[in-house]
Amino acid sequence: MASAFSGLEVDLCGLRLKNPVLTASGTFGYGLEFEELVDLNRLGGIVVKGLSLQPAAGNPPPRIAETASGMLNAIGLENIGIEAFIRDKLPRLSRYDTPVFVNTYAKTIGEYAELAARIDTVEQIAGIEVNISCPNVKAGGVAFGVDPEAAGKVVQKVRMSTQKPLIVKLSPNAPDIVSVARRVEDSGADAVSLINTITGMAVDINTRRPRLANVTGGLSGPAIKPVALRMVWQVAAAVKIPVVGIGGIMSAEDVLEFMIAGASAVEIGTANFVNPRVSMEIIDGLVRYLEENRLESIRDIVGTLEA
Numbered sequence: 379m380a381s382a383f384s385g386l387e388v389d390l391c392g393l394r395l396k397n398p399v400l401t402a403s404g405t406f407g408y409g410l411e412f413e414e415l416v417d418l419n420r421l422g423g424i425v426v427k428g429l430s431l432q433p434a435a436g437n438p439p440p441r442i443a444e445t446a447s448g449m450l451n452a453i454g455l456e457n458i459g460i461e462a463f464i465r466d467k468l469p470r471l472s473r474y475d476t477p478v479f480v481n482t483y484a485k486t487i488g489e490y491a492e493l494a495a496r497i498d499t500v501e502q503i504a505g506i507e508v509n510i511s512c513p514n515v516k517a518g519g520v521a522f523g524v525d526p527e528a529a530g531k532v533v534q535k536v537r538m539s540t541q542k543p544l545i546v547k548l549s550p551n552a553p554d555i556v557s558v559a560r561r562v563e564d565s566g567a568d569a570v571s572l573i574n575t576i577t578g579m580a581v582d583i584n585t586r587r588p589r590l591a592n593v594t595g596g597l598s599g600p601a602i603k604p605v606a607l608r609m610v611w612q613v614a615a616a617v618k619i620p621v622v623g624i625g626g627i628m629s630a631e632d633v634l635e636f637m638i639a640g641a642s643a644v645e646i647g648t649a650n651f652v653n654p655r656v657s658m659e660i661i662d663g664l665v666r667y668l669e670e671n672r673l674e675s676i677r678d679i680v681g682t683l684e685a
């Protein structure tokens with residue numbers, strides 16, 4: 379079994395992961411939706427759908443539109459709320475031997491801190507991924523993620539509220555993502571993950587209306603991979619904390635590109651909608667790559683780009 383192969387092990391924020399393949403927030407539900415399709419025990423980690431203090435209904439439909447080599451979404455962070463997650467989903471999810479990261483979303487710095495403090499009390503949650511990069515909500519989210527100053531303030535408060543490993547998810551919509559990454563590192567983040575979606579839109583030429591009720595949405599999928607890769611490379615060169623690469627990953631080869639560019643781990647997003655078993659196929663592909671190249675550990679390729 380590929381999952382028993384120790385060559386894929388990586389360290390992330392003091393946690394030893396079986397492999398560098400995590401599932402990205404919002405594309406893998408609360409994990410349990412994929413139980414029948416994927417061996418959840420084989421994943422490096424699961425990042426669950428963004429959770430807020432209170433349940434949220436999200437934006438009105440239509441909220442998804444297909445685009446060339448990608449998709450636009452404006453879900454607007456619909457979720458069941460942190461308490462329902464802890465009560466109804468986590469007991470079953472934590473039976474798997476796979477770290478669960480909770481992605482958090484809030485409208486104010488105080489709420490981000492409150493969420494972190496609540497999560498801090500729950501042993502079965504391995505870590506927090508703070509989403510300061512959602513482009514599809516009116517308040518909070520990306521407003522914090524595009525400004526280094528604001529991002530730093532969120533992370534400082536969250537850091538004071540929890541001992542858990544803290545990953546901060548960055549926005550490609552920031553004018554200078556490297557400055558945000560540096561500030562977030564200085565404010566106490568244990569890792570950064572990038573990228574979230576890139577703001578885009580689509581038009582229906584017959585109705586002359588936007589294809590999303592929200593007008594704009596977040597672009598994801600293979601279309602954004604080159605942008606994500608470039609940003610991961612830039613950020614990895616600028617910070618000492620680990621970088622988690624996200625954006626358009628469809629195959630083991632894509633994962634390797636991100637790791638060579640400097641990512642210590644990756645998250646698989648939109649690809650889960652195309653092929654729900656893609657994470658398993660990617661893990662198998664990584665094992666094959668190590669074997670074919672006679673490499674002992676995948677860690678040896680991180681940041682080896684010769685540029």
Ligand SMILES: Cc1cc2nc3c(=O)[nH]c(=O)nc-3n(C[C@H](O)[C@H](O)[C@H](O)COP(=O)(O)O)c2cc1C
Pocket residue numbers: 402403404405427428429451453455481509512547573574575597598599600602624625626627645646647648649
């Ligand atoms: C339908 C959908 C919902 C998403 N929901 C969240 C979310 O709740 N929190 C978050 O941080 N990112 C969310 N994302 C962003 C993804 O986690 C990921 O960063 C992005 O889609 C880029 O990766 P990909 O190209 O592999 O999909 C969502 C993406 C999609 C497509």
